[in-house]
Amino acid sequence: MRATEAPSNRVRATETHGRTRKKRFATIVLTVALAGAASVPASAYLKLGTRIGTRTVTLKWSQMPIRYYVTDRGTTGVTSTQLQQAVSRSFSSWEAVPSAITSSEFAGFTLANPSPGDGATVIGFQNRPELDRTLGATSFMVDTTTGAILEADIFFNSAFPWSVAAQGEANTFDLESIALHEIGHLHGLAHSALGETELRSGGRRVIAAEAVMFPIAYATGNISGRTLKADDIAGIGDIYPAASFTRDTGSISGKVTKGGKGVLGAHVVAFDMRTKTLVGGFSLSDDGSFVIAGLDPGPHIVRVEPLDDGDVESFFDLTLDIDINFRPQFYDKIVVVPRGGGTSGVELKVVAK
């Protein structure tokens, strides 16, 4: 019964090409978030976490490289080799962020599906027709007694048409764009709310986005999602900071309030006036506190908006009392981010709709 057998026993059954490597389980240690006042800047935007007992634990790989397998099965228009190459390029994009330290290792092809319970991190195509409207997803298997990540898996739903064409292909989804997004999740990044959508017959689609981690895909044939944006870079640097992240970037912190009370779940955006880039964050506590880290030094415009466009569940557990009843608003001061430090005390006073 899978529930009781050691996950490592399953790994050998998934090896292919005659190789029998003994998988050595690295002890993956999580970063534990504790209650209390922040003494270091928190995330540029959401980091992934899961509740272990009464604690919320950040999901983070403390040992690099992240070893992964690729399912040796393609789909219409994409071979398994092309899949592996697209995945490799996506990992490389994250690893190229200079303010973050991450690495990965392709461990080989496998016949196993990207499913939890086999002790291996597997990425591949899988036909999941019951997951209609889900292009891809990332799963984690966590040991709740230790908080350790046992494995993470990514599936790309082969119920949809895919392509790895260099310039994109009409009527197909760009695999590398979706892979880049899902591998961001695999690293521990949650969603970014930097994007705009429109309603039309056939559903809701993206008008524009300024983060690979925006939860809604670009249109078929679009390859814009292959390039990391400032928001993504700030996020990965926050989780896996290189020395330059702490030394060369700064943060903005403060509160979102309405009628003197804190607003939970507000989306706060910092616009860098020199680099013209956007980085977002959220007010994540009842008193409306927010922190946006990983910002380049210099003057910033700060703006706040509600997440009332139907995507709230992409960001928050809706058992929380998220406030969406307020209007977007600017902060009336230019906020200067110092190098290697933070600017605090930014209070965004919003008004009800």
Next chain:
Amino acid sequence: MRLSRAVLFLALAWGACPNVATAQIYIGRSVPHAGTVEVSGGGTFSGGYDLGSISADETRNTGTGSGPFVLFTATSRTKPALGLQGRLGVFVAQSASLEAGIQLARPILSSLLSGDAESAPDVTATETLTRLVVDGSLVLHLSGLSFAGGKGVPFVLGGGGYIRELHEKNEVIETGREYHAGAGLHLWFGQGKHRLGLRTDVGVSVRNGGADFSETKHTIPTAGISLAYLF
């Protein structure tokens, strides 16, 4: 009798004054010459200038339009500012001096936030800069155009300098250059080798860099008024 002597004395004095006033104020070695030093300090004014518009853009999806999606626009401006200045000049000849100056001002940088895609109300966001300008100038003293018995001596000047602008909390520094030209007037109160006077000047300064989002040159008016001391 005493009254008539007083009147005579005053008349003689009055008669003598115009003569003194019309005489050259620079007498003998009192004329500024190579090595004469002038120091001055006082107030300064620099005009404001536009810093252009920048937009917060998001990458557009295929088929939803052309060009980036503009979330909002920020139109910025540096406001006019009063400040302090100090100058040290050394005459290299009777009519020419080289001077170094330093100016300090705290202009306000304002940015009008408008055109929000989600109708956030327009707001003007501000911060206060700390601006330091260190410059050098060649000053030509137009003695031939002096008036009021040589008490008023116009001059022209030109030079360049280094701008250092600090954002609020003095944590982030932006640097630039400036070139200036102008004209002014010395009004000396006294005569002789050591004298106190008033210095005023107006001019234009062409600036590049500093806290600027437009990456263009700006031409702004400047003015100054200082107490000057020549020795």
Next chain:
Amino acid sequence: MRRLIIVITLLSCTHQLRATVLLPAEFREIVAGSQIIVYGRVAEVRPEWSDDRSRIDTIVSVEVSSYLKGGPGGTVTFRVPGGQIGRYRNVMVGAPSFEAGEEAVLFLSASGPSVAHVFGLSQGVFRVHVDERTGRRLVIPPVLMAQGDEPQAVTRGDRSRRQLSLDAFAATVRAAMAQQPGAAR
């Protein structure tokens, strides 16, 4: 075991796993694509291994308060990806999670004898909260429904878009159903 690295930070700077890439549906598509639309209270949450024993799913049972579409009985059961068995927790990023006692309006798809699932992974979940001030039951997230054939930008902070009361939400669902081709008039 490596020494734990403890970072003092805001407790809520990490959050529940909520992330995947979706193709979001317009509200009428959610209505049309669901065979069951039900309002009720979560009675039981039971994890189990999937049929092919490759993952852990959770079977959620809901005590029905009212049906807006379909009507299989006093209890409706559906499956969501993820769950915990023993010490092992499987979380699919983006899948909804439920706790006993929660109220929600659920849009469920079912094909044949298989256990129903939520439309669009989490798009068919509309949570019901009791407003502390008024005591009214309010539904979140807001309904996104296109007006006409032309694309309409979804702007955040739109004053016309608010949380609906449960009754208003149900009326919206019925109105959407009435617009479906072949709907009874």
